[in-house]
Amino acid sequence: VWDTAFTLRALSAGGMRRDNPAIGKAVDWLLARQITRRGDWAKTVDAEPGGWCFEYANDFYPDNDDTAIVLMALATQFSGGSDAADSCPCKALPPELRLVAETPGKPDAAREEVAAIDRTVAAIDRGLKWLLAMQNDDGGFGAFDRNNNHKFLCRVPFADHNAMIDPSTPDLTGRVLESLGTLGRRLGDPAVDRAVAYLRKQQEPDGSWFGRWGVNYIYGTWQVISGLVAVGVPGDDPAVKAGANWLLAYQQPCGGWGESPESYEKPHLRGQGTPTASQTAWALMGLLAAGGHEHAAVTRGVRFLVLNQNEDGTWDEPEFTGTGFPQVFYLRYHYYPIYFPLMALSQWAVTLEPVLAAEHTPKLRLIGD
Numbered sequence: 389v390w391d392t393a394f395t396l397r398a399l400s401a402g403g404m405r406r407d408n409p410a411i412g413k414a415v416d417w418l419l420a421r422q423i424t425r426r427g428d429w430a431k432t433v434d435a436e437p438g439g440w441c442f443e444y445a446n447d448f449y450p451d452n453d454d455t456a457i458v459l460m461a462l463a464t465q466f467s468g469g470s471d472a473a474d475s476c477p478c479k480a481l482p483p484e485l486r487l488v489a490e491t492p493g494k495p496d497a498a499r500e501e502v503a504a505i506d507r508t509v510a511a512i513d514r515g516l517k518w519l520l521a522m523q524n525d526d527g528g529f530g531a532f533d534r535n536n537n538h539k540f541l542c543r544v545p546f547a548d549h550n551a552m553i554d555p556s557t558p559d560l561t562g563r564v565l566e567s568l569g570t571l572g573r574r575l576g577d578p579a580v581d582r583a584v585a586y587l588r589k590q591q592e593p594d595g596s597w598f599g600r601w602g603v604n605y606i607y608g609t610w611q612v613i614s615g616l617v618a619v620g621v622p623g624d625d626p627a628v629k630a631g632a633n634w635l636l637a638y639q640q641p642c643g644g645w646g647e648s649p650e651s652y653e654k655p656h657l658r659g660q661g662t663p664t665a666s667q668t669a670w671a672l673m674g675l676l677a678a679g680g681h682e683h684a685a686v687t688r689g690v691r692f693l694v695l696n697q698n699e700d701g702t703w704d705e706p707e708f709t710g711t712g713f714p715q716v717f718y719l720r721y722h723y724y725p726i727y728f729p730l731m732a733l734s735q736w737a738v739t740l741e742p743v744l745a746a747e748h749t750p751k752l753r754l755i756g757d
Contacts, residue, residue: 389421389440389454391723396461398727401734406465415465415508418458422511423450433534435521438514451531453560453601455519456567462508463570516571519564520579527582528556528590529564531601549713557600558590559608562615569618580619587612588627595630596658603709603718604651605658606667609635610674623679632678634659635671639685643692645671646707652714665703665725668692669732676732681739690736693729702726 396414404411424437427448439450440458522534530536537555544552565583573580591597591612592605599608613631621628637659639645644663651658661667672689680686697703703725710719 389418389444389458390442391721391727392418393440393454393457393461394727394731395723397457397464398730398734400461400464401731401738403734411465412504415462415504418462419507419511421445422458422515423447424514429522429533432536433521435518436514438511438516438518439522440515449532450518452519452522452529452564453531455515456560456564459512459515459519459567460570462512466505466508512571519567523564523579523582524556526556527584527586528558528561529583530554530556531560549716551713551716556586557608558587558597559599559601559611561587561590562597562608562611562613565615566611566618569615569620574620577619584616584619584621587616591627591630594658595632595634597631599711600714601711602670603647603649603661603667603711604714606635606638606645606647606670606674607709610670610677613674614677617677623677628678632675632680635674636680636683636685639671639689643688644668644696645689649708649711649714649718652711662707663692664705664707664709665693665696666705666709666721666728669728672732673728673735676735676739681736686736690733693733697729703729 392414396411396418399408399411399414406412406415418440421440421444423439423441425447426437427450429450430437437450439452439455441447441450442454523529524535524537526537531554533554536553538553541552561583565580565587568577568580568583575581575584587597595609596605597608597612599605599611601607602611609631613628616625616628617623623629623632635645638647640663642663644665645659645668646661646663647659647667648657648661651660668689672686672693675681675683675686675689693703705720705725708718708720709724710721712719
């Protein structure tokens with residue numbers, strides 16, 4: 389589920405539309421894997437089920453991280469139409485009537501599209517309600533549980549990896565905020581305000597944020613900046629500026645960013661390590677969210693990705709940039725050095741279009757166009 393949702397976001401960011409067969413199949417696959425039975429989380433949360441799990445199937449353990457990214461992936465499919473639809477004079481009609489008007493003589497196709505929208509909207513609504521019910525009392529979000537934060541449990545003799553609890557973390561809270569922002573929620577919404585307050589308290593003195601599920605402060609800082617901006621925190625907010633400045637400070641001479649898992653045990657090593665494609669993409673997306681698309685550091689980061697891409701479109705990344713349990717084991721996600729650079733480059737390319745248009749240069753066209 390994790391890889392499919394991120395890949396769907398990357399393909400959409402790269403310009404592929406909802407009528408592409410690959411996009412449609414991925415949406416259907418994700419919809420079929422929404423969990424509608426109560427799991428372990430229901431011991432402490434009174435809510436209707438509606439989340440997604442990390443794996444192919446794990447009905448008892450849906451998690452907030454996967455649910456947030458799936459909600460974004462699904463919502464993105466309906467955030468904009470094709471060029472033809474945007475120019476259609478019927479665009480002021482309700483979505484269902486627009487579809488019929490845009491497909492004259494094809495009522496069956498229109499009905500199928502309406503049914504697909506209805507299924508997706510229902511899944512998003514159910515998933516969003518479940519996700520909001522999982523918010524912790526401190527305003528943040530953990531992965532699998534609500535208010536599972538009693539630290540003494542990590543001291544008992546049978547504590548697995550000394551990780552018996554599931555407290556709020558900045559990276560996951562940032563992703564949930566980004567998801568809420570994608571779905572139209574902004575500052576002033578109680579759940580949003582509580583999450584923003586939690587993130588402000590969790591910012592490190594140097595401006596970064598800890599990343600529990602990705603290595604490490606680069607991951608956390610990217611996710612928090614993206615989440616804050618998505619719900620309406622301005623790019624010149626002191627917290628956002630401090631986070632962006634931290635990312636700028638740790639760009640390496642080659643233009644990339646890298647961080648070793650050693651930063652979990654030795655925080656003074658944060659932001660330091662062999663530059664990788666995925667971590668460079670995270671830093672770039674953080675800076676872009678903060679409004680730094682014209683900064684020279686962003687251009688250098690984009691150049692790093694472009695120059696290090698393989699002939700087949702992939703990037704090499706032997707390093708471990710995913711986190712299982714800090715200071716215990718780490719993960720190498722084989723799609724990370726593909727879909728994250730694609731997302732970062734696509735986001736940067738979109739910011740260039742108004743600039744290029746203003747300079748009377750041929751408009752940048754994405755693959756999907």
